[in-house]
Amino acid sequence: MSDIKIYIIDRDKKKHTIIVPTDMNMNLMEACKSYEFPIEGICGGMAMCASCHVYVSCNNLLKDVSEDEKAMLSEAFNIQSNSRLGCQIQLTPDLNEKCFEIAPE
Numbered sequence: 706m707s708d709i710k711i712y713i714i715d716r717d718k719k720k721h722t723i724i725v726p727t728d729m730n731m732n733l734m735e736a737c738k739s740y741e742f743p744i745e746g747i748c749g750g751m752a753m754c755a756s757c758h759v760y761v762s763c764n765n766l767l768k769d770v771s772e773d774e775k776a777m778l779s780e781a782f783n784i785q786s787n788s789r790l791g792c793q794i795q796l797t798p799d800l801n802e803k804c805f806e807i808a809p810e
Contacts, residue, residue: 714806734791750792755781757791
């Protein structure tokens with residue numbers, strides 16, 4: 706099993722460290738839900754809602770965003786230049802030590 710450490714900043718601006726596997730085809734939304742962070746994923750990870758909206762700290766995750774994700778983000782609140790949908794961020798070894806902030810509701 707290949708685990709990585711990522712950092713999650715919750716809505717109270719508190720930073721948490723979580724350990725997640727990279728060999729289970731999980732996305733960031735699923736990892737956050739497994740640690741009981743207040744991130745919903747109402748659509749089940751289909752990029753059809755913005756309930757898993759996060760801010761990312763690494764520029765490489767701002768490239769190659771799908772048109773579906775861009776469309777959904779354009780309808781969401783509190784969008785920033787580093788906004789992404791957590792359900793569209795696959796957990797891979799290159800995310801080790803990266804930081805994500807859960808966007809306001």
